[in-house]
Structure formats: C-alpha cells, structure tokens
Amino acid sequence: MDSEEGEVSTSDAAAWLRNHDQIQDLVNRRVPTRSQATLSLWGALVLAVYVGVFLIAFGGRTVHETVSNGGDYQFSNMLLVPLLAFSFLVNGARERMGIQRKPAGRSWILYLAIFVAFMALGVLSLVGVGYPWWLNLLVPLLLFVTLAITPLRQLRQSVKTPETERWVTKPLSRPTRWTTAVIGVTFGLLVATSTSRWFPILSIIAFMLILGALIGLRTRWGLPRTGYEWGPWQWVAFGLATGVLFLDVALLTFTPWMTTAVAIIAGVLVAAVMVLAALFPRAADR
Amino acid sequence: MAHPRHQWDDAFQTPIRFSLMAALGTNAVIDFRTLRDLLEADDSVLSKAVSHLEKIGYVKVTKGYVGNRPKTWIGSTAKGTRAYEAHLRALRAITEGAL
Numbered sequence: 001m002d003s004e005e006g007e008v009s010t011s012d013a014a015a016w017l018r019n020h021d022q023i024q025d026l027v028n029r030r031v032p033t034r035s036q037a038t039l040s041l042w043g044a045l046v047l048a049v050y051v052g053v054f055l056i057a058f059g060g061r062t063v064h065e066t067v068s069n070g071g072d073y074q075f076s077n078m079l080l081v082p083l084l085a086f087s088f089l090v091n092g093a094r095e096r097m098g099i100q101r102k103p104a105g106r107s108w109i110l111y112l113a114i115f116v117a118f119m120a121l122g123v124l125s126l127v128g129v130g131y132p133w134w135l136n137l138l139v140p141l142l143l144f145v146t147l148a149i150t151p152l153r154q155l156r157q158s159v160k161t162p163e164t165e166r167w168v169t170k171p172l173s174r175p176t177r178w179t180t181a182v183i184g185v186t187f188g189l190l191v192a193t194s195t196s197r198w199f200p201i202l203s204i205i206a207f208m209l210i211l212g213a214l215i216g217l218r219t220r221w222g223l224p225r226t227g228y229e230w231g232p233w234q235w236v237a238f239g240l241a242t243g244v245l246f247l248d249v250a251l252l253t254f255t256p257w258m259t260t261a262v263a264i265i266a267g268v269l270v271a272a273v274m275v276l277a278a279l280f281p282r283a284a285d286r
Numbered sequence: 287m288a289h290p291r292h293q294w295d296d297a298f299q300t301p302i303r304f305s306l307m308a309a310l311g312t313n314a315v316i317d318f319r320t321l322r323d324l325l326e327a328d329d330s331v332l333s334k335a336v337s338h339l340e341k342i343g344y345v346k347v348t349k350g351y352v353g354n355r356p357k358t359w360i361g362s363t364a365k366g367t368r369a370y371e372a373h374l375r376a377l378r379a380i381t382e383g384a385l
Contacts, residue, residue: 008294008377008380009380010380010381010383013377013378013380013381014381016304016377017374017377017378017381019301019304019305019308020304020308020374020377023305023308023309023324023325024308024309024311026309026324027309027311027314027316027324030324031314092352095350095351095352095357097317098316098317098319098320099314099315099316099317099320100314100315100316100359101313101314101315102313102314102315102361103313104313217351218351224351224352225352228352
C-alpha cells in the first residue's frame with residue numbers, strides 16, 4: 001500500500017480502507033467484554049447506592065436536625081471509606097483489560113449534571129434550605145441509569161471475554177491476601193464499633209488507612225494490585241461487606257435496631273467474609 | 287471548501303501508523319502488548335509509530351501500573367481522531383473516483 005503523496009490510485013485507496021475495516025472489526029470483536037461490562041455495572045450500582053444512602057441519611061435536613069435525630073456526619077466515613085477503596089480496586093481490575101472504551105463526550109455532560117445536582121442537594125441541606133424528599137431518590141436513580149445504560153447494552157452484545165482477561169477466582173498472592181484481610185478487618189471494625197464511643201477514632205483510623213493506601217498504590221500490597229488479582233469470589237465478598245456498611249448507616253440514622261450486639265455480630269460477619277475471601281481458594285484447591 | 291484529497295495526511299502513510307489509528311478509532315484505549323498482538327507488529331516498529339504519532343499530538347500515551355509493573359496505554363487524541371477521519375474521507379473520495 002505504499003504510495004506517493006498525491007498519487008494514490010483508486011485500488012490503493014480501496015486497500016487502505018479495507019485494512020481500516022478489518023482492524024476495526026478485530027477490535028470490535030474483542031470489546032466490550034462481559035467482564036468489562038459487569039465491572040462498569042458494578043461500579044454504577046456502588047456509586048448510586050453511595051449517593052442514595054448519603055442523601056437519605058444526611059440530605060433534606062439541616063445539620064442540627066441530622067445530629068439531633070441520632071444521625072451523625074461521622075458516619076459518612078462508613079460510606080466514603082468503601083467508596084474510595086472501591087475506586088482504587090476498580091482501577092486495578094481495569095488493568096486486566098487489554099482494550100478499554102472511553103465514555104462518549106455527551107456522557108461526561110450527564111455525569112457532570114448529576115454531580116452538580118448531588119452537590120446542590122448537599123449544599124441546600126448544609127444551609128438549611130428544604131427541598132422535596134423524593135429528590136434524594138431521583139438523583140441516585142438518574143445516576144444509576146446514566147452509568148448503567150451502556151454496560152447493560154454491552155452485556156446484551158455478549159462478546160466472549162478472552163481467556164487472558166476472564167475473571168476466575170484464583171489463589172491470591174500473599175500481599176493481596178493480606179490487603180484483602182486488612183480491608184475486611186477494617187470494615188468489620190467500623191461496623192462493630194458503629195454504636196460505641198470508639199467509633200470516631202476507628203472511623204478516622206480507617207480514613208487514614210485509605211489515605212495511606214495512596215502512598216502504596218504501586219506496591220504489590222496496594223489496592224490497585226489487589227483489585228487486579230481479585231476474582232468473582234473476592235468481588236462478591238467486597239460487595240456484601242460494602243452493602244452491610246451502607247445498610248448500617250441507614251439503620252443507625254432511622255431506626256433503633258442497630259444495638260451494640262447487632263453491630264458486633266454484623267462486624268464479625270463482615271470481617272469473616274473478607275478474610276475467607278482472602279484465604280480461599282488455596283493453591284491446592286484449584 | 288477544499289477537496290477531500292487535500293486532507294490526505296502524511297502521518298498515516300505507513301501501514302503501521304494507519305493500522306494503529308484504525309485500531310484506536312474514536313474511543314478505544316489499548317495497551318501496548320494488546321496493540322502489538324492485534325497489529326502483528328514488532329515492539330520496535332510499533333514503538334516508533336506510537337512515538338511519531340505522539341510527537342505530533344495524534345495519540346496520547348499513559349502509564350498504568352499493575353503492582354510495580356508498568357503498563358502502557360495508548361489512545362487517540364481529539365486532534366488525532368479528526369485528522370484520521372479526514373484522512374479516511376480523502377481515501378473514500380479517491381475510491382469514489384472524485385480525483
């Protein structure tokens with residue numbers, strides 16, 4: 001297909017275009033994979049639930065009302081810590097993929113609009129301006145629909161995930177086992193102490209741990225490496241643990257059900273699930 | 287308005303650079319190893335092509351990390367996408383006998 005500038009023959013041009021089509025076809029047959037779509041869908045769910053629980057727990061009421069109603073902004077760390085951990089873990093998981101698709105330009109405008117809406121509701125609550133309660137449900141719902149629509153469409157296209165990128169639960173490396181267990185124990189302690197006076201200290205320590213993880217982003221025990229190695233078992237365990245943390249915040253804010261005993265049992269379960277996910281499968285179990 | 291054939295871009299005259307831009311399309315970001323396998327190219331040939339396109343602002347190279355192992359991601363820039371699309375238009379104009 002070599003050609004002199006300005007002297008391209010019709011057959012040469014046709015050959016270039018055929019080459020273009022063949023390569024595009026090769027790429028389109030490889031992406032989006034089911035793994036990529038599932039990961040994006042999972043991210044959409046976590047982010048929407050985070051925004052939803054945050055707004056329902058702390059939005060639509062003044063700071064004074066929130067605190068006097070038994071809720072407390074320090075519980076916001078129980079939402080923020082798993083969300084930050086998740087974002088680092090997902091970054092690592094994405095490194096498994098050989099090809100990624102960037103969101104289209106109009107998607108960014110929608111993300112920005114929803115982010116602005118979320119921030120606006122937060123500011124209205126802080127300054128004590130009331131707004132209809134259903135906005136606390138509408139914003140996370142819109143966020144989920146916006147983020148989930150593309151991965152849902154991609155899942156229907158069902159491109160087979162290449163063997164090298166397929167998510168299977170494999171024995172983890174020793175540093176990843178430790179990091180997974182530390183995540184579990186941290187989440188477990190947050191839940192277990194959520195009704196105690198030690199919670200503010202634990203909450204700050206957990207947040208510092210996440211900040212500390214920033215220093216070790218490129219290490220073998222860092223969160224991205226951990227997310228890279230995790231298989232379905234570990235992601236399900238993390239989902240359960242995160243779900244309990246989010247539920248804990250909602251229950252602490254609106255119900256008296258979260259007694260010390262319930263909190264301790266829930267915390268132990270969270271830690272146990274993640275520690276089991278860290279330990280299994282052993283190398284010999286494969 | 288200029289004839290599409292004037293939008294023929296010298297940057298895409300080599301098959302490897304053309305194929306690289308075809309693979310990236312408008313919104314794909316591909317890691318170096320995958321791109322090399324996809325285009326069945328040598329490391330050095332692909333590396334030179336990426337460097338050339340990066341120098342003129344047609345592709346963007348970013349480093350990812352898996353633990354302490356670097357991973358190189360390549361994606362097209364808006365300028366690169368526009369140039370490549372114009373180049374394709376020029377090729378289509380030629381095949382349609384517009385010359």
